Amino acid sequence: MTANGSRVFVSGNDAVALGVRLARPHVIAAYPITPQTAVVERLAEMVEDGSLRTEYLHVESEHSALSACIGASAVGARTFTATSSQGLLYMVECMHYASGGRFPVVMMNANRSLALPWNIYNDQRDSLSQLDSGWIQVYVEDAQEALDMIIQAFAIAENEKVLTPVMVNLDGFVLTHTYELVEVPTQEAVDRFLPPFKTTNKMSFEAPKNMAFTATPAHYTEFKFQQHQAILDAATVIADVDHSFGEQLGRYYGGLLDAYRVEDAEFVLITLGSVTGTARVVVDQLRAEGRKVGVIKLRYLRPFPVEELRSLTRNAWALGVLEKNISIGYEGTVFTNVRSALSQNGTTQEILNFVAGLGGRDISRGDIAQMFERLSSVATTHPANRVIFVNLGVETA
């Protein structure tokens, strides 16, 4: 018996919708925003053609989308919503609400730049600005991983040790609108992997509850600590879920991160999302020239793969963090997180921050080759400026 029913040629957005249908959510709250729109369109079509039985709410804003998901989750329903960029920012109040109330909503986010200036193209400043919102964040690399991670996300979020919402991030356009061959698991296989959502964290007539309450200084810290602990504990749940997904559905993603040719690497580039494919090609080219280079794709940023990152980079001479993001006035947020994790290694290896791909600007193989070049030059000379805007078109002092 095969777990995969069919192979289809679909976009990343389509793959997300297929994953959502397989996960059988009770309630979907949808509000359109480019480049996420195809997700809510496909789901509406599935409701229309009868292949998806769900309560599909046409809400009037992203704030209401997540607010409705929280309400549905509060009576024990499995819920899904999707957004991007400005829409994600509009629901920020509800993001903290969903995590604080331990409502395991699953949300797809199409990574898109933030206004101003207006720009609909890909970078990751939307979701990275929400690392502190108490959500688990995973970044996928292709359409297959998108479909699979939607299913895994429900298993992780709804685990009683976790009970935390999960955001599945796809690079806008680069992934959401690129068509790829995708294996679609059978409904039977997904039903075996993902049982129906059961929780006691809900209102019911058998056991009435007052939920989403106020907590005074006497108790607030303890609630926040429990949330914190739940995301730390999620690391093992993520590994278990990924492992059983691999066993049952045949694809294994490596848990919190994915390492490529790093075993003996002297120079390692750390990436997020779809640019990893380009980075691997460059690694192969440089390896063919005898250079010892590798790439680590961070799959999850919360929980953060601290131990994994430390052990994989222990022997590297220099590291680069490539991110489509800048915490304006300081450095890239991923860079900050990586440096924080590695600072406890006690090593003095140099780490550079490559800020690239903002507002959808291409990151070429040449750009990445230059990043490795730069890493090999700084291994011995410590640069004054570690934050490098790649291909910057304005003069710097």
Place this chain on the structure above:
Amino acid sequence: MNASTLDEREFFYGHKACGGCGGSLAVRLALKVLGERTFTAVPAGCMSAVGFVYPQLAFGSNAIISTFPGTASMLSGIAAGARALGIPDFHAVGFAGDGGTADIGIQALSGAIDRHDRIIYICYDNEAYMNTGVQKSGLTPFGARTTTTPAGRRLRGALTQKKNMFEIVAAHGIEYAATASVGYPQDYLNKIDKAKSVSGTSYIHVFAPCPTGWGTGSDVSIELAKDIVDCGLWYLAEFENGEFRLNRDPKQFTPIQNYFNKQGRFKHLLPEDIEQIVKHRDREWARIRKQWIRISPPPAVAGEE
């Protein structure tokens, strides 16, 4: 449905609302009518502040605090989730204040009505943001002093009229909308009772005095809630099947001054302000009487008149 047949159980009990709080009375009465198979949503505001502080939780049935703008959207989610899970025979009710309804919550409310979601939305109107310390809302009446519409030499309280929420929700083609006042509890109970069987969205806008915010004693809330209807500054009405219906059509209004004099927030008004308020009232009533169905009030219930 009347005071003698009302459920004796309390579903909102042991909270810390101020003496004479009209809002908590509106919640308490409505929950008695709706019964135990009810999911209640209250946004950040007075009711959540006085009844929802862990571990002292004052709702005897299922209840949840929503975000401030999210009363209606959370109710929609609750109703959708309960439907999808096959939970039979339930009510999803929200209690939001005037600011939570007419200002920050109006977008989500509009969306819920537009979807015709089967929820009951109750706006308890005490005419300002009371929980945060009496700031002006979209339902603060002309002339009322609040902490953000002070009365001094240059300005005399709020400069704008109340938003007409009743007709705003009616314009959505809502299944059922009504106005009410805690000063006319039988009328309010009837309307909650009617909302129970509406197969779509219900909106009930209940006038609910706030002694703390209005500068009144805690023993005059019900009196004020009657006065405002009798002097014509509020009205009891319903909207159903596309038609407006007046439930009470006073032959003669009691003097507005009687209502104002009992409250600190109107003390500063000059005769010309009162004149402007009377003019506005009369214009509105002329329109209402011309356009709406006027029926004699339902038979009087003991203690009501």
